[in-house]
Amino acid sequence: MKYNTKLFLQRKRRKRLEQGHPWVFQSEVERIEGELSQGQIVQIVNHQGVFLALGYANPKSQIIARVLSYHPDEMVDASFFIRRIQQAKEYRHRFLPGVKSYRAIYGEADFLPGLIVDKYEDYLVVQILSYGMERLKPYILEGLLTVFKPKGIYLRNDVPVRELEGLQQETGIWYGEVPRHVEITENNLHILVDVYEGQKTGYFFDQRENRAALKPLMRGWGEKGTEGAEVLDCFSHTGGFAIHAAHYGAKEVTAVDISELAIETAKRNAELNGLEDRIQFEVANVFDFLREKEKEGRQYDVVILDPPAFAKSRSAVKGAYRGYKEINLRGMKLLREGGFLITASCSYHMTPDLFVQMVQDAASDAHKILRPVTFVGAGKDHPEIAGVDEGHYLKFAIYEVRSRG
Missing domain, CATH: 3.40.50.150 (Vaccinia Virus protein VP39)
Structure with a gap:
C-alpha cells in the first residue's frame, strides 16, 4: 500500500466513522504511526489497527482527517477524481433530468470533502475549502475537464474557512474563459x-x-x-x-x-x-x-x-x-x-x-x-x-x- 501513515482512533470514541461520518477530529486520535504532514493521504484505522478509511490529513486543523475512500487499495489520483465526478454527474442527471445548471459537487456528500462545484450551463465555478483538496488541484482539474468538458472554470476561493486551513483566499479564472455573468x-x-x-x-x-x-x-x-x-x-x-x-x-x-x-x-x-x-x-x-x-x-x-x-x-x-x-x-x-x-x-x-x-x-x-x-x-x-x-x-x-x- 502506498499510503503508510496511520491514524489510530481511540477505543472508546463514538463510532461515527463506521456510520458514514467523513470527519476525524483531533480528540478521536489515539496515536499516529509514521510521518504526518498537511494534505498527506493516510490510513485511518481503529485502535486494533483494522482499516476503516483513507483520508487526507491536516494536523493543524481540529478536523485532522477527512475521508476520501473506504477501499484500502484505492489510489487517489486523476482516475479517482474522474470516477467520483462522473458518479456525481450521473446522480444529478438521474434526479434532475434535462437540467443543465446545478450543484455538481457537494463536498462530503459526494465523497469529495472540501470541494464545491457549481455548473452554470457550460461553465463551472469551484470552491476548494481544505488544505488536502488544495494539494490535489491538478487531479481535480483533470477530472472536471474530462467529465464536464466546460468552456471555462472560475475559482471562488474567497471564503474565510480557507484561512483556518492555512490557505489564502483567491479568485480568478482557472481554465478557459469565463464571462462575469452567465444566463441559466x-x-x-x-x-x-x-x-x-x-x-x-x-x-x-x-x-x-x-x-x-x-x-x-x-x-x-x-x-x-x-x-x-x-x-x-x-x-x-x-x-x-x-x-x-x-x-x-x-x-x-x-x-x-x-x-x-x-x-x-x-x-x-x-x-x-x-x-x-x-x-x-x-x-x-x-x-x-x-x-x-x-x-x-x-x-x-x-x-x-x-x-x-x-x-x-x-x-x-x-x-x-x-x-x-x-x-x-x-x-x-x-x-x-x-x-x-x-x-x-x-x-x-x-x-x-x-x-x-x-x-x-x-x-x-x-x-x-x-x-x-x-x-x-x-x-x-x-x-x-x-x-x-x-x-x-x-x-x-x-x-x-x-x-x-
Whole structure:
C-alpha cells in the first residue's frame, strides 16, 4: 500500500466513522504511526489497527482527517477524481433530468470533502475549502475537464474557512474563459448569475425545488378568488423567489434586499423574463422595512423570508434566534387572514427542531395559528449522508397563518 501513515482512533470514541461520518477530529486520535504532514493521504484505522478509511490529513486543523475512500487499495489520483465526478454527474442527471445548471459537487456528500462545484450551463465555478483538496488541484482539474468538458472554470476561493486551513483566499479564472455573468434556466425561467461577485458561487441552487413550490400559492386571491397574490419577498438576493412568484401568477411582488448589487441583478432577471411590470424592487434593511410596513398597516397574501445565515457558530445561536423570531413575527403580522408564510434558514446551528420552535414562538406572540403545508431541506443536487448532521443545514417551511382571536 502506498499510503503508510496511520491514524489510530481511540477505543472508546463514538463510532461515527463506521456510520458514514467523513470527519476525524483531533480528540478521536489515539496515536499516529509514521510521518504526518498537511494534505498527506493516510490510513485511518481503529485502535486494533483494522482499516476503516483513507483520508487526507491536516494536523493543524481540529478536523485532522477527512475521508476520501473506504477501499484500502484505492489510489487517489486523476482516475479517482474522474470516477467520483462522473458518479456525481450521473446522480444529478438521474434526479434532475434535462437540467443543465446545478450543484455538481457537494463536498462530503459526494465523497469529495472540501470541494464545491457549481455548473452554470457550460461553465463551472469551484470552491476548494481544505488544505488536502488544495494539494490535489491538478487531479481535480483533470477530472472536471474530462467529465464536464466546460468552456471555462472560475475559482471562488474567497471564503474565510480557507484561512483556518492555512490557505489564502483567491479568485480568478482557472481554465478557459469565463464571462462575469452567465444566463441559466431554472424552472423555465431565465436567471442571470454573477459568477465573479455573487454570493457564495453566484447562485443558490439549493432552493430550486422550493422556489417551484410557490406555484399553488400565487393564484386564487381576491373576492372571487380569481386574482393573483400580493407578495412580499424579503432578503430577495438576485430575485429567485420574486421572479418565480410573478411567473406563477402573482399580481404584485415587492422584493427587498440590502444589497444594491443584488437588486440590480434581480431587476435584470425580471426584465429577462418580461416580469418587470409586476415586481417592485427596494434596497432596504429588511428589519426596518418590516417595521415600517407594519406601522403602515400594509398586508400581503404571501410573505417570503429567506435570510442569510444569522448563526455562523454555536455561540451565535441565541442572538440568531431573536433575529429569526423578529422577522417571522413581523412577517406573520403583515399577512391577511389565511395568508401564507414562507420561511427558511440556512444556518446549520439553527437545528430543525429549534427552527420550528422559533416559528411557533413567533406565532404565539403574534396571536396566530399555523397550519404547516411543507417542511423540507435542500434540493436534490445537495445530497446528504445519513447521520451527518452538518449536511442538514437548510430548513424551508410553508405555513398557512390564521388569527387567534
